[in-house]
Amino acid sequence: MEIFNFDEIVSKFGTKTAVVSANQNYSYNDLSKYAQELVKQYSLKKKYIVLVGNSSVLFICQFLAVHYAKRTPIVISQHDTDKLDKILINVANQWQFITDVVPTDDSLEHFEEGLLFCGATSGTTGLPKMYQRNWQSWRIGFEICNKIYELEEYQGITTTSPLTTSLGMHTLLLSLYFGKTFYTFDKADIIKNKMKTMLFTVPTYLSHVPQFKHTFQNINGIVSCGGELTNQIILKWKENHGEVKLYELYGSSETSLVAWQRVDGGKKESCVGQLFPNVSVNFTKEKTLMVKSPYLFSGYIGDAFQAPVLMDDVGTIKNNQLFIYARESDVINHGGNKVYPSEIEVILRKYLSDVVVFGVPNPSYGENIIVMTTTNLINIEKLNKNLANFLPKYKIPSEYISVEQIPETASHKISRKELVSLYEKGTYQ
Structure with a gap:
């Protein structure tokens, strides 16, 4: 298994600007020097070192410092810190926060197994799981991304996703691997990127066009993932940014790259594009997606892993294109009938602005x-009445709720599970 070696990257790009944060430039040499100083400051003894992620250079260098100390970083968000004992139960007594002082007799002399880091899933369907990501799986994927997204055209890379997410970390390490300049992002930032830049983001962020115009300059390419990119968003986007290349990427923390497509001119409903090279998919009897590829994760922390990865998404393959209809957990059981939210949403978008469909428990139906x-x-x-022209009676909605803004998670995603919880609490009565 390949090991992540930042010194190899530094040897190629040493004096180039690696990170721009708060309008300060940091070279690859700067990051290496800062990270090695942190190794001396911290007491990095346990097998796993927990980092609370953020968009700072300090966090990036802490991540590198853990690798210099030959330990495995665990990257989490602040709101998951109170769940760590439950999330990390499989590796109890084997982890520490990076700032903890650990006795020498409780240390490991040496540890190395090829893991790049461990991260928390979004938790949109329950308690977050800790997935293990190895360097080799992402490095191979980076080479594919370089070709498909033509990254040679770009000098800068950025993301709106927090560095606590798989998308955030993937973007950061992709940028470092190819010697690009990574622009850190904070909601309050105005990114003064003077060079041609590729943005990795989520669909909900793209729907906020005025905010985007205020925040970024020189964005020439965009990869959207982490949710459905609708034609409504695409058309709205292209009206304002017709010159920008727009791609859709379908994948997950566990699978990384699964499918992709260029969507400048729109897309087929529920289609997420063609499979990435060397990806194969199958489906269970319930049409749930199973994925095999060289880009898969290394299992959940403390558990053995065997391919394929069983995803939570329901879909099919048509004419070498992958179609995803819903998360299995989001499929609505109405009167014994399975209803995919997307098949209602696509019709509703002809009449309504931002829209999301979800199911709430009912004793009768x-x-x-x-x-x-x-x-x-x-x-x-x-x-x-208009919906009845397109949908059977059992798919007609029971209730409509108007809001100023549809709630999003910390990573700018829509969680139907969270919407159900808010509904049951009476938030929208």
């Missing part, structure tokens, strides 16, 4: 179909 939208003053009777 199993689940009621709820629509949340940012459109006000809805004529429900007229709207449902």
Whole structure:
């Protein structure tokens, strides 16, 4: 198994600018020197070192310092710190926070197994799981991304996703591996990127066009992943940024790269594109997706892993294109019928602005179909008559909720599980 070796990267790109943060430039040499100083400052004794991620240079250098100390970083967000004992139960007594002082007799002389880091899944379907990512799987994927996204055209790379997410870490390490300049991102930042830059982001962020214009300069390419990129968002985006190359990437923390497509001119509904090279997929009887590829993770922390990866998504392959209809956990059981939220949403987008469909428990029907939208003053009777022209009666929504903004997670995603929880608490009554 290949080992992540930052010194090899530094030997290629030493004096180049590696990171721009808070308008300060840091070369590859600077990051290496800072990280090695941190190794001396910290007491890095345990097998796993927990880092609370953020967009700072300090965090990036802490991550590198853990590798210099031949330990495995565990990257988490601040809101997961109170769950660590449960999340890391499989490696109890084998981890420490990076700032902990650990007795010498409780240390490891040497540890190395090829893991790049461990990270927490989004937890949108329950308690986060700690996935293990090895360097080789991402490095191979980086080479594929370089060709497909034509990264030679770009000098800078950035992401709106927190560095606590798989997308955030993937973007950071992709940038470092190819000697690019990585621009850290904070909601309050105005990124003064003077060079041609590729942005990795999520669909919900792209829907905030005015905010994007205020934040970024010189974005010439965008890769959207971590949620469905709708034609509504694409058309709105291209009206304002027609010159920008727009791609959609489908994958997960566990699978990394699965499928991709260029979507400047729109896309087929529910289609996420063609499979990346060397990816193969199959489906269970319930149409749940199974993935094999060289880009897979190394299992969940403390557990053995065997391919393929069983995803939580329901879909199919048509004409060498992958279609994803819903998360299995988001499929609505209404009167014994399985209803995919996306098949209702695609019709509703003809009449409403931002929209998300989810199911809430009902003792008679199993689940009621709820629509949340940012459109006000809805004529429900007229709207449902229009829907009846496209959908069977059992797929007609039971209730519509108008909000100023559809709630998002910390990583700018829509969690239907969280919307159900808010609904049941009476938040929208």
